[in-house]
Amino acid sequence: MKQDIILSGVGGQGILSIATIIGEAATQAGLTLKQAEVHGMSQRGGDVQSNLRLADGPIASDLITAGTADMILSLEPMEALRYLPYLDKEGWVITSSSPFKNIPNYPADEDWSAALKALPHVVMVDVEALAREHAMPKCANVILLGAAARFLNILTVEQLRGSVARIFAAKGEAVVEMNQRAFDIGHDAALVE
Amino acid sequence: MEKKLLLGDEAIALGAIHAGIRGVYAYPGTPSTEITEYIQRHPLARERGLHSTWCTNEKTAVEAALGVSYAGGRVIACMKHVGLNVAADAFVNSAITGVNGGMIVIVADDPSMHSSQNEQDSRFYGKFSLMPVLEPSTQQEAYDMMEYGFELSEREKLPVLMRIVMRLAHSRAAVTVKDSASDVQALPCAKDPASWVLLPANSRRKYAALVEQQPRLEELAAKAPYTRYEPSDKKKPMGILACGIGYNYVEEVKEAKSCFNVLKITQYPLPVSLVRQLAEDSNGILVVEDGQPFAEELVKGMLSADYPVKGRLTGDLPRTGELTPDSVATAMGHQPVRFFEMPKEVVSRPPALCQGCxxxxxxxxxxxxxxxxxxxxxxxxxxxxxxxxxxxxxxxxxxxxxxxxxxxxxxxxxxxxxxxxxxxxxxxxxxxxxxxxxxxxxxxxxxxxxxxxxxxxxxxxxxxxxxxxxxxxxxxxxxxxxxxxxxxxxxxxxxxxxxxxxxxxxxxxxxxxxxxxxxxxxxxxxxxxxxxxxxxx
Structure with missing residues (x-):
C-alpha cells in the first residue's frame, strides 16, 4: 500500500507543517516515508510544493511520478491546479478555496473554480474563512489537514489527530486543544462537501 | 542504533558528528546550508565544542578546514556548487598537499537552478583535482558515507569530495544512526614542509605521486561499499549506469530489476572495469546522472566508438535540468501516463521581496x-x-x-x-x-x-x-x-x-x-x- 501526496501552496502558508504532522503519524505507524521539500529562494512568496510519499514498503524515488499521485493537498486553489499532471485518475484534490492573490494576473475566480469543479474527486474548503470564524487565524493549515484526513487511506483519522497533539505538545495544552479543534472542524467541513 | 527522520543535509551532518569531526567550516548556500545549521543545533556538537560558526566565504572555509586536518583532526567543509568556484584555489591545491586528519568537502549541486545561477556539476572538480569523489543516492548512504569517507581520506592521505544534489539535500527519509559519536583520537599534528610547502620542486613530486595514485583510487571506487552491479536474468538486455540519486529513479520503474542490467555508481574515479563489464553484458548503455553529462562522456571514452551510449548528450534524457522519475522512466521506455493537464489559467508565481523588507x-x-x-x-x-x-x-x-x-x-x-x-x-x-x-x-x-x-x-x-x-x-x-x-x-x-x-x-x-x-x-x-x-x- 502507498500514498503519494503533493502538498502545495504559497511560500509562508505552512505546507511544511502539514507534512510534519502527516510524517510523524506515518513514522508512528511504522510506515516508510520520503519527503522532498523546497527551501531557499522560492520560499519568498513564490509557489511551493512538497512531495510526500508514504508506503508500507521501501520507497525508491524522492519525487512522485506524473499520473501517480493519490492526493494533491493544497493551501491555495490555483496552486492545486498547477500539479494536476501528477494526479492519478482516481486521485483526490483537497484544497483551500481561498485564493492568495499576490500576482497581478491571478486567474478570474470563476475560471479556477470551474477547473477544480470539473475534476472527478475534489474537496474545496474555505479554510481561511473557517479559521477566522473560529478565531484560530494560524490554524488554516490544520483545518485543511482535517479535511483531507478521511481520504488519506494509509493512515486513520485518529492516527492523524494523535499526531497533531504530539506535534504541538511543546506549545502547551491550549495550543494542542485549538489545533485538534481545527482538525475536527476541517474533518466535518469535508463531510458536508 | 535508532531511526531518525532526516534531510539529506542533516544525515550528512549527523554522520560527520558521529564520525568524530573536530568542526565544520562553511558559508551558507542553498542547498547546503542545513548541514552546518544541524551541527550548530546539535547538543553533542556543543558538548564537544565543535567549531560551527559561519566563515566569511567558501575559500576561508576550505583553508581553515585544511588547517584542522593539518593539526590532525577530522573536519568537513560545506558549500553550494558555485561556492566551490570561490574555494577552488584552496580545494584543487589541497589534493597536492594531501591531508593529515580526514577531510571531506561537501558540495551541494543545484540541477534545475532552484536557487542558483548555474547548474555546474562538481564531479568535474573532483576529476580535475584528481580527488576521490563520493556521491550518495540516499539519506542513509549519505550518513554512512561520512565514516567511510574519513577512513578513505586518512588512508589515502587525500581530501575527499562528497557531491550531493538539491533533491537529496532537501528530502527527508528515515535514517538508521548510531547512538553516539566515535571516539576518534586526533592524529599528531603534521610536520612535513616537503609535503605542505607547495614550491614547484615539492609540487612536481607530489603531483606525480597523486597521478600515480589514480589507478588505486579507481580500484577503490570499483569496490566501494555502495557501488554495485545488478545484472538481470535476461540475455544482453539494455544496461543502465546510474549515478547517485539517478539510481532511485531507475529503481522506481517496476521493470528495472528484471529488464535491465543496472550498475549503480557512488564513487569516482569512474571505474573502467565495471563500465566494461556492464557494456559486455548489455546491448547498449543508458547513463542516468543528475547534473551534467559527466559520466556519459567518460563512458563513451572507455568503449569502442560504435557502442551505443545514451543519455543527456543523445537527448534520451533532457540535456538540462534535474532528473525526474518521469524523464528517467521515459528514457527507459516506460513513459508515465498523465490523466489531467494543467489548466491554461494557471500562471507562474515568482518569489518576491517580503512586505516590510x-x-x-x-x-x-x-x-x-x-x-x-x-x-x-x-x-x-x-x-x-x-x-x-x-x-x-x-x-x-x-x-x-x-x-x-x-x-x-x-x-x-x-x-x-x-x-x-x-x-x-x-x-x-x-x-x-x-x-x-x-x-x-x-x-x-x-x-x-x-x-x-x-x-x-x-x-x-x-x-x-x-x-x-x-x-x-x-x-x-x-x-x-x-x-x-x-x-x-x-x-x-x-x-x-x-x-x-x-x-x-x-x-x-x-x-x-x-x-x-x-x-x-x-x-x-x-x-x-x-x-x-x-x-x-
Missing part, C-alpha cells in the same frame, strides 16, 4: 533617483535583493556572482558609464566585495556602492553575517573618504533623506558608500515571536 525601500529610493539619470546602470549581486530585478521594481541591470556588483560597476565606470551604481548585501560584501572596493578606491573610480545591510544572511534563512557592526570601519579601512560613507535607515518615512544622500554621492567624483541599515523583517519577526514565547512561559 528594507531592500524594498532601497529600490524605491534608487528608482526615484535613477529616473534623473537616463544612462545610469545598477550592478547588483547575489541575495534576496536580486529579486529587485522583478516587477514592480525592475531596479537592477546585472547579477553575476558573489561580489561582482562592485567590480563590474568599477569596470563600467572605467569605460565611461555614469552613474555606475553597485547594490550588494552585507554578507555578500564581506564574502567577496571588499577586495573589489579596494580596487575601486585605489583607482578613484567614480562609483556609488550601496551596501544594503539587513544584519543577516537573509536569502539562506538568516545566518549570522560576518561583517555585522563593522561595515563603516571596513570601508574607512579600505580607504573610502569618511564623508562619503553614509548610513541611512531604509523606511518610507526617510525617503526624502535617502534620495538626497544618493544624489549627493552619485555626484561625488570618487568612491562613495551608502549603507541603508535595517534588520531583515524575517529575522526580526522570528526574534519577536521567540520573545513572546519566552514571556508566556
Amino acid at each position: 528594507g531592500h524594498r525601500d532601497v529600490y524605491t529610493a534608487l528608482n526615484e533617483v535613477v529616473k534623473d539619470y537616463p544612462n545610469a546602470r545598477v550592478f547588483a549581486d547575489i541575495g534576496c535583493y536580486t529579486l529587485g530585478a522583478l516587477p514592480p521594481f525592475r531596479a537592477i541591470d546585472t547579477c553575476l556572482d558573489m561580489g561582482a556588483s562592485i567590480t563590474m560597476a568599477k569596470g563600467a565606470a572605467d569605460a565611461g558609464v555614469f552613474p555606475a551604481i553597485a547594490v550588494i548585501g552585507d554578507s555578500t560584501f564581506t564574502h567577496s566585495g571588499m577586495t573589489g572596493l579596494l580596487d575601486a578606491v585605489n583607482d578613484k573610480a567614480q562609483i556609488t556602492v550601496i551596501i544594503s545591510d539587513n544584519l543577516t544572511t537573509a536569502m539562506t534563512g538568516g545566518q549570522d553575517s560576518a561583517g555585522t557592526n563593522k561595515f563603516e570601519a571596513i570601508c574607512l579601512g579600505l580607504g573610502v573618504e569618511p564623508e562619503h560613507v553614509r548610513v541611512v535607515v531604509p523606511l518610507p518615512k526617510n525617503m526624502e533623506e535617502i534620495t538626497r544622500i544618493l544624489r549627493e554621492e552619485i555626484e561625488y567624483k570618487g568612491v562613495s558608500v551608502v549603507i541603508p541599515r535595517r534588520e531583515c523583517i524575517q529575522t526580526l519577526n522570528r526574534k519577536l515571536k521567540q520573545k513572546r514565547a519566552e514571556k508566556k512561559s
Whole structure:
C-alpha cells in the first residue's frame, strides 16, 4: 500500500507543517516515508510544493511520478491546479478555496473554480474563512489537514489527530486543544462537501 | 542504533558528528546550508565544542578546514556548487598537499537552478583535482558515507569530495544512526614542509605521486561499499549506469530489476572495469546522472566508438535540468501516463521581496533617483535583493556572482558609464566585495556602492553575517573618504533623506558608500515571536 501526496501552496502558508504532522503519524505507524521539500529562494512568496510519499514498503524515488499521485493537498486553489499532471485518475484534490492573490494576473475566480469543479474527486474548503470564524487565524493549515484526513487511506483519522497533539505538545495544552479543534472542524467541513 | 527522520543535509551532518569531526567550516548556500545549521543545533556538537560558526566565504572555509586536518583532526567543509568556484584555489591545491586528519568537502549541486545561477556539476572538480569523489543516492548512504569517507581520506592521505544534489539535500527519509559519536583520537599534528610547502620542486613530486595514485583510487571506487552491479536474468538486455540519486529513479520503474542490467555508481574515479563489464553484458548503455553529462562522456571514452551510449548528450534524457522519475522512466521506455493537464489559467508565481523588507525601500529610493539619470546602470549581486530585478521594481541591470556588483560597476565606470551604481548585501560584501572596493578606491573610480545591510544572511534563512557592526570601519579601512560613507535607515518615512544622500554621492567624483541599515523583517519577526514565547512561559 502507498500514498503519494503533493502538498502545495504559497511560500509562508505552512505546507511544511502539514507534512510534519502527516510524517510523524506515518513514522508512528511504522510506515516508510520520503519527503522532498523546497527551501531557499522560492520560499519568498513564490509557489511551493512538497512531495510526500508514504508506503508500507521501501520507497525508491524522492519525487512522485506524473499520473501517480493519490492526493494533491493544497493551501491555495490555483496552486492545486498547477500539479494536476501528477494526479492519478482516481486521485483526490483537497484544497483551500481561498485564493492568495499576490500576482497581478491571478486567474478570474470563476475560471479556477470551474477547473477544480470539473475534476472527478475534489474537496474545496474555505479554510481561511473557517479559521477566522473560529478565531484560530494560524490554524488554516490544520483545518485543511482535517479535511483531507478521511481520504488519506494509509493512515486513520485518529492516527492523524494523535499526531497533531504530539506535534504541538511543546506549545502547551491550549495550543494542542485549538489545533485538534481545527482538525475536527476541517474533518466535518469535508463531510458536508 | 535508532531511526531518525532526516534531510539529506542533516544525515550528512549527523554522520560527520558521529564520525568524530573536530568542526565544520562553511558559508551558507542553498542547498547546503542545513548541514552546518544541524551541527550548530546539535547538543553533542556543543558538548564537544565543535567549531560551527559561519566563515566569511567558501575559500576561508576550505583553508581553515585544511588547517584542522593539518593539526590532525577530522573536519568537513560545506558549500553550494558555485561556492566551490570561490574555494577552488584552496580545494584543487589541497589534493597536492594531501591531508593529515580526514577531510571531506561537501558540495551541494543545484540541477534545475532552484536557487542558483548555474547548474555546474562538481564531479568535474573532483576529476580535475584528481580527488576521490563520493556521491550518495540516499539519506542513509549519505550518513554512512561520512565514516567511510574519513577512513578513505586518512588512508589515502587525500581530501575527499562528497557531491550531493538539491533533491537529496532537501528530502527527508528515515535514517538508521548510531547512538553516539566515535571516539576518534586526533592524529599528531603534521610536520612535513616537503609535503605542505607547495614550491614547484615539492609540487612536481607530489603531483606525480597523486597521478600515480589514480589507478588505486579507481580500484577503490570499483569496490566501494555502495557501488554495485545488478545484472538481470535476461540475455544482453539494455544496461543502465546510474549515478547517485539517478539510481532511485531507475529503481522506481517496476521493470528495472528484471529488464535491465543496472550498475549503480557512488564513487569516482569512474571505474573502467565495471563500465566494461556492464557494456559486455548489455546491448547498449543508458547513463542516468543528475547534473551534467559527466559520466556519459567518460563512458563513451572507455568503449569502442560504435557502442551505443545514451543519455543527456543523445537527448534520451533532457540535456538540462534535474532528473525526474518521469524523464528517467521515459528514457527507459516506460513513459508515465498523465490523466489531467494543467489548466491554461494557471500562471507562474515568482518569489518576491517580503512586505516590510528594507531592500524594498532601497529600490524605491534608487528608482526615484535613477529616473534623473537616463544612462545610469545598477550592478547588483547575489541575495534576496536580486529579486529587485522583478516587477514592480525592475531596479537592477546585472547579477553575476558573489561580489561582482562592485567590480563590474568599477569596470563600467572605467569605460565611461555614469552613474555606475553597485547594490550588494552585507554578507555578500564581506564574502567577496571588499577586495573589489579596494580596487575601486585605489583607482578613484567614480562609483556609488550601496551596501544594503539587513544584519543577516537573509536569502539562506538568516545566518549570522560576518561583517555585522563593522561595515563603516571596513570601508574607512579600505580607504573610502569618511564623508562619503553614509548610513541611512531604509523606511518610507526617510525617503526624502535617502534620495538626497544618493544624489549627493552619485555626484561625488570618487568612491562613495551608502549603507541603508535595517534588520531583515524575517529575522526580526522570528526574534519577536521567540520573545513572546519566552514571556508566556
